[in-house]
Amino acid sequence: MATKLVYLSLYTIGLAIITWISSKRETEGEYVNAGKDLSWTDSAWTTFASLLTGYNFVLGVTFSYLYGFWYLMAFVGAGIAFVTLYFFYKERLAPLQKSHDLLSIGDYFGLAYGARSKALVNGILILGLLLFLVLQMFVNTRLFAGLLGIGKISALLATTGVVGIYLWFGGFKASVKTDIFQGILMLPILLTIFVFPMNFTAKNIGTALDPSQFWFAVGIALLQFFSLMGQAESFQRIFASEDAKALKKGMIASFILLSLVAGAIAYLGINFKLGGITGNPSDLFTDKVLGALPEWLSSMLVVSLIAAFMGTIDSSAFALGILLARAGNPGNREIVSRTRFFMLGGIALAAASSLWLSSFLAPAFALISLISVVGAALLASFLFDMDKLEMETFLAVGTATFIAGIVFKFVTDNPLSSLIPIGAAFAALETLRIIRKIS
Numbered sequence: 001m002a003t004k005l006v007y008l009s010l011y012t013i014g015l016a017i018i019t020w021i022s023s024k025r026e027t028e029g030e031y032v033n034a035g036k037d038l039s040w041t042d043s044a045w046t047t048f049a050s051l052l053t054g055y056n057f058v059l060g061v062t063f064s065y066l067y068g069f070w071y072l073m074a075f076v077g078a079g080i081a082f083v084t085l086y087f088f089y090k091e092r093l094a095p096l097q098k099s100h101d102l103l104s105i106g107d108y109f110g111l112a113y114g115a116r117s118k119a120l121v122n123g124i125l126i127l128g129l130l131l132f133l134v135l136q137m138f139v140n141t142r143l144f145a146g147l148l149g150i151g152k153i154s155a156l157l158a159t160t161g162v163v164g165i166y167l168w169f170g171g172f173k174a175s176v177k178t179d180i181f182q183g184i185l186m187l188p189i190l191l192t193i194f195v196f197p198m199n200f201t202a203k204n205i206g207t208a209l210d211p212s213q214f215w216f217a218v219g220i221a222l223l224q225f226f227s228l229m230g231q232a233e234s235f236q237r238i239f240a241s242e243d244a245k246a247l248k249k250g251m252i253a254s255f256i257l258l259s260l261v262a263g264a265i266a267y268l269g270i271n272f273k274l275g276g277i278t279g280n281p282s283d284l285f286t287d288k289v290l291g292a293l294p295e296w297l298s299s300m301l302v303v304s305l306i307a308a309f310m311g312t313i314d315s316s317a318f319a320l321g322i323l324l325a326r327a328g329n330p331g332n333r334e335i336v337s338r339t340r341f342f343m344l345g346g347i348a349l350a351a352a353s354s355l356w357l358s359s360f361l362a363p364a365f366a367l368i369s370l371i372s373v374v375g376a377a378l379l380a381s382f383l384f385d386m387d388k389l390e391m392e393t394f395l396a397v398g399t400a401t402f403i404a405g406i407v408f409k410f411v412t413d414n415p416l417s418s419l420i421p422i423g424a425a426f427a428a429l430e431t432l433r434i435i436r437k438i439s
Helices: 002-024 028-036 041-049 054-099 106-111 115-148 152-194 210-231 232-240 246-273 281-292 295-325 332-354 361-381 390-406 419-436
Strands: none
Touching: 002 115, 002 152, 002 295, 028 232, 041 106, 041 115, 041 152, 041 232, 041 246, 041 295, 041 419, 054 106, 054 115, 054 210, 054 246, 054 295, 054 361, 106 115, 106 361, 106 390, 115 152, 115 232, 115 281, 115 332, 152 232, 152 246, 152 332, 152 419, 210 332, 210 361, 210 419, 232 295, 246 281, 281 295, 295 332, 361 390, 361 419, 390 419
């Protein structure tokens, strides 16, 4: 426990120093979007840290244990999303960014398809960000309470307090700089692959590639693709890049970092599966990984886990604050003050709501299903020549189907069921086009 406290103290001091440096002589533009001058190295680290959530550590080991090599299809979906996002930015967003103050993907929909489309997209993103914050707080507090031996309320207050303080003073610039720090702290997970004996052999390799899980793998890849295409946090970083070249290099580097860290996590789960390790799959990370490591490495991974959670909580909270603050087109100074209050309000609301949550997996897939509607709409706008009515129909039907899926329980923790709202949206788009051709 003493080792954990030492690492946690050093981590907290590091955050304090970064916050102080970030807030010193900071302009309104730097607070909101780092002055739209994000280098490729900053872009790589902040994208990596904001996308690699804390529950990737926990559930990544569990999912790779349950589904073997099929879990790696998530990397296929992520890779295709990164490539698509780059070309979308280069072809569609970069020209608009030169003449318009784009801060969120909702701004693009507003310019291309009108105010109603922007309102629909921003509404989906705000709801999605709130739900994501609730889920992060839920998993974070329960995990930290157990690992650090403190009460859940204490863990919740510590998390919200630390994130709220450095975002209040440092804004997006602090989020980026702390992401670099937190991203580096996630790398020790790579050391764990050298601790456990390798169980991969020619005889048992087939047990981790069950053909019956093929469609699960396809669903995971598609959900990863569409959800990354619609993430508000991703587009904040895209719009803050200094140019397309920096964005391209940053995305390549961040994908390499994601593959290394998430790949190591997947390796652990598959290795446990091939080794015949038994027990509750949900507890593999805490029991089989942390419990079997030397204290110095186990304590370091606890801090890595905290860094992963903080990196995604701050990104989501700031994205939420910006979306709400931009309503009504206020000036830069007013945006800063409004962002601060909406951001803290979102964190407080999510923290309080997380106390009423009883499970995690089903809400997580519901969140991905909702955000994927925006990602699918973005892809449709890139592939098809859509007008305002078609885009509004796509977004409205996708959202309505998602709501119906939650109410009538046909959107579940099955990845394929989470794709139903996207399928309904594309079907509505095609139906509208056919009707308009006939008439």
